[in-house]
Amino acid sequence: MYKYIINAEDIDVLNQDEKLSSMVVEEYFKGNKEYIIYSEEDLINKLKKYNIRFDLQKIVDEDWSVKWKEYLKDGWLTYTTYFTHTPKQFDDRDVLYINPSMAFGTGDHPTTKIAARLLEPLVKDKVVLEVGSGSGILSILSAKKGAKKVFACDNDINTFGNFKENCRLNNVNNIYMWCGSIDSFKTSVKVDIVVANIISSVLLMIKETIFNINPEFIVFSGILVGERETFLKKVSNNYQIDRENIIDGWWGVRLKRC
Structure with a gap:
């Protein structure tokens, strides 16, 4: 290594x-x-x-x-939700246990925190779709905060065993995951919120597919602050900025359908 x-x-x-x-x-x-x-x-x-x-x-x-996990730190994912990597089963809706197992999403990365903080206030009784789910932290957050149903997809099949383990450890059972891209999602399924925490080049590739799903809210994260203006120029006219967040040079945005 x-x-x-x-x-x-x-x-x-x-x-x-x-x-x-x-x-x-x-x-x-x-x-x-x-x-x-x-x-x-x-x-x-x-x-x-x-x-x-x-x-x-x-x-x-x-x-x-095993050794790399020694570098993981517990902390606040949002202003009300704490994440930990200590192996324990949590029933508390305000605590998430995440074992990333080399999948993206430890809870400590700024882009994950940005997405989580833009997402959390919206999810109660909503249908959520996470694109690029990795360890599943944003999907699990949605489920624990009262989402009615959560869909999640990732191109890397190696993440799914870890994702399922994290669902079990957090006692959530309303997440439906599949290996594949957002292009394979049926637009006939009604989704209230789409969240995607991926590097900006990929977000730009999949944004039209997300806009076509026509959710009420879209959360994009994984964008450098310097890319903000360029990214916003490519946002659909059907959406407007609802809220933005910046942490350590990273920027994320919550869009609301007009």
């Missing part, structure tokens, strides 16, 4: 590569933020291609599937 510590000044450059940007993890060490990529793959040539500066460490003699 390789650990690439990326120079913070090069993050915007790294975001030009969709695969590399999706691998970045933000960690805090002695009060300082670090941008890390953990990978079994040798990424040296790819990083050098973009002239990205980095320090490299090789992690050996560890069961990384």
